[in-house]
Amino acid sequence: MASFASNNYGLVLLFVLYSLAMLGMQVANGTKDAPTLFIFGDSTFDVGTNNFLMSKSKANFPYNGIDFYHSFPTGRFSNGFNTADQIARQFGYQQSPPPFLTLERNRYIFQKSILQGVNFASGGSGILRDTGSLEWGEVIFLGNQVEQFSSVRDNLTEILGPVKAATFVSKALFLISVGSNDFFDFARNESGSIHLGAEEYLAVVQLTYFSHIKKLYELGARKFGIVSIAPIGCCPAVSSLNGGKCVKALNDFAVAFHSTTRDLLQRLSYELEGFQFSLGNSFVMTTTILKSPSSFGFKETRSACCGSGYLNGQVGCIKAQNASLCAKRKEFLFWDWFHPTEIASELAAKTLFGGGIEFVSPINFSQLAYS
Structure with a gap:
């Protein structure tokens, strides 16, 4: 998550126009039986x-975006396509569906576009309402993303009628990747729940996650295609502040979060008729790479x-602030201080799409x- 903010209206307008142009490409390249994608989460x-x-x-x-179309920095925290794009590409789309806020500002195409899917994810956000706000300012937490989908759902009913809209949504794939920022905030004592211990905090996060997912079901x-925490x-x-070593406490959170999320999803599948899920274990996927990087083509x-x-991990990827840039990006696991490279995202998406039960x-x- 980069710390440099660009609020230039012209850049935002350019991004909107670019997104609309890319929307046609995204629609045109979906396979005939590709599911509609509704995407939620963080950066x-x-x-x-x-x-x-x-x-x-x-x-x-x-x-950012140096390997995207025309080296355009779209707002993706990546040198190219991010994980949402790469999952969409596995289904035959060119990239992720556009952001809800892009479509909301172009109402004349809103209803047509939402039939092809919507991306609600917001960098820096989390499961809890206050996650990310102290560190990053305005972000859209998962509950508000669900509220945005509710407005999309109302429009789908208006377009298709209640029966067809219900069928349409039931066949769509709901992708969620969230949780990391909740635990980063806890480690920084910015969670708003600093009086809680680790286990209690994890319980609060999962209870809130339960409510968001159940609302989507309603x-x-x-x-539900869920991506757990790496x-x-x-x-x-993180490691740049720890002598280049991983911080065990944060990794323990990631392991515990996967376990409790699995239990949560299993409970929902027992309680809610028709509820289906697939849970990607990003922790195991990533540690597998870390144990033998050369097997996957990584050198760094x-x-x-x-x-x-140190480790290019103390300031974000900001050219205007003289960030260093590697030449061989396909050899790096990390793009910037928090996020994977395009090639790492592609590997993750392929594993989520077709991997075995050890990973998903x-x-x-x-x-x-x-x-």
Whole structure:
């Protein structure tokens, strides 16, 4: 999550126009039976939401997007496509559906566009309402993203009628990648719940997560593709402050979060008729790479490709602030101080789409979508 904010209206307008142009490409390249995608979460999935916010968590400036179309910095925290894009590409789309805030500002195409999916993810956000606000300013937490989907759901009913809209939503794939920022905030004592111990805080996070997912179910969602937390204690922003070593406490949160999320989803599948899920274990996926990086084509798994300071992990990827930029981006696991490179996101998406139960369970995203 970059700390440099660009609030230039012209850049926002340019991004809107660019997003609309890319929307046609996204629609045109979806396979005939590709599921509609509704995408929620944080900066791992954000494709430009935060461009519209008074937030320090932005990526709409170089070197971000250097490997995207025309080297355009769209607001993705990546050198190119991010994980949301890469999952969409597995289903035959060119990229993720556009941000809700892009479509909301262009009402004349809003109803047509939402039939192709919407991305609600916001960099710096989390499961809890206050997550990210002290560190990054304005972000859209998961509960508000669900409220935005509620307005989309109302429009779908208006377009299709109640029966067809319910069927349409039930067949869509709801992708969620969130939780890291809740635990970063706890580690910084910015959670608003600093009086809680680690176990109690985790319980509050999961109870809140339960309410958000159940609300989506009540709005008609049935298929949930959930991405759990990677070993966040190993990202350059954290390890650079720990002598280059991973921070065990944060990684322990990631392991516990996966376990409690699995239990949560299993409970929902027992209680709610038609509820289906696929849970990606990002911790295991990433640690597998860390144990044998060369097996996956990586030569650098500690330092970020782009940034400043030790391990390029002490300042974000900001060209205007003289960030250093690696030449061989396909050899790096980390793009910036928090986020994976495009190639790492592609590897993750392929694993989520077609991987075995050691990485994604009880079924993978492909099986979930076409079940």
